[in-house]
Amino acid sequence: MEEMILSKSKGFYDTYFRKDSNQFTTHYCPGCGHGKIHKLIAEALVDLGIQDRTVMISPVxxxxxxYYYFDCGNIQVAHGRAPAAGTGVTRALDDSLVISYQGDGDLAAIGTAEIIHAANRGEKMTVIFVNNAIYGMTGGQMAPTSLEGQVTLTTPYGRNPLTEGYPIRMSEIISTLTAPVYVERVAVHNYKNIMKTRQAIRKALQVQKDGLGFSFIEIISPCPTSLRLAPTDCESWVEEKMIPYYPLKVFKDEISTRTPHFPEHKTFTDIYEVIGIDDIKEDTGSFNLKEDQKIRISGFGGQGVLSSGLMLAGIGMKQNKFTSWLPSYGPEMRGGTANCHVNICSSKVGSPVIDSPNVLIAMNIASLDEFEDIVVPGGTIFVNSSLIDRKVRRDDVNTVYIPATQIAESMGLLAATNIVMIASYLKHLSINKQMLINEVKSSLKKKNLLDKNIEIINKVYSSN
Ligand SMILES: Cc1ncc(C[n+]2csc(CCOP(=O)(O)OP(=O)(O)O)c2C)c(N)n1
Known part of the structure; x- marks a missing residue:
């Protein structure tokens, strides 16, 4: 007879390095549904052959x-934001499968907006919604799904619909939307239902694998600890109290009528046509960078910090680089602080956020003070020496001092200080000035200032 070896799914890591003292068990309490659900997902990842394409988004x-358990891509996000992060992943990585794993506090309270809109957009993701009718992690406060009359830490007299509202039925809500393909409510309080949950999870992942769209699996799950019940009593509570209110059923299944939809890729040329840029065909020389440019530009509002970043990003984009631009600014239109992150890279940009830039363009003293230390060793700091009366303190970075405000002012256009700074930066990289001129041409709103801007760029490029 063939020997049968039962072992942990390969969808899990061999060891869980969360705690030195215990690397073989999860942190879940006895009788908790999360462990069972994890097991079903891990097995499905392996059996469907999608483990190396799947990104699990863990909630709060x-x-x-x-992420300590699943041997696949993992991201942990802020409370309720899993569908938003999942949207980013599924759109940026075409081949990925996204699992948005969420509790009822996470999905049906703080994250209500995210889940409704991700579902309404029909994002290609599988949402695993674990409904245990309570906030487990924080010790048993009322969840939006807590039952009428249910005693919790925050409803000591029982949930009163007149003051706390009625328990919210998410599957019913999600299935009223047009985009979702498959919505089912299942449970994991006994063997029969665990097997149905197993099927539902696999079906939802298959929907995603086939490019059909959004699936939502609500799983009614016991939480003995926070419900203050013994594990077996909690299973009975789920059967007798939860399931009558949350019926187990398929709410929507449009799998057979949907057609696969995989994103259509636009080339840069397509995009330029749409936004009406025609000067990219002009020969401006090559844009060969020795290394990816991870740029932070910073100054006060009104100095053209954000538009400088946009221009650099525009130049990178037109040279077929992978580019991103991320602005960060205060609420005031003038006088606040502003900075932006610009990636110009030869491979896909993982995140637009640049914590360790290799280029800093500091337009004022506050910017140098704030960002000097985050530049990587060997990076370059461009200093507007008209407004910054100190030297860079580090000796492991390159420095370029430009009296940018003074130059712009002496040329009669103070507002072009930013152009002086970015022209100096591009010149430093030996980038053809025509690229910047083209960019200014297409982005400058006040066309009467174009000639002056070009004059300034020429001046920067011709000076030593
Ligand atoms: C922004 C924010 N608000 C509140 C919290 C506190 N908090 C942590 S977990 C949680 C609720 C968790 O309940 P649920 O989503 O139902 O998951 P469970 O723990 O029951 O699996 C809350 C309110 C937090 N971490 N972050």
């Missing part, structure tokens, strides 16, 4: 540590 809640 008891399942916050899911």
């Amino acid at each position: 809640g008891c399942s916050v540590f899911a």
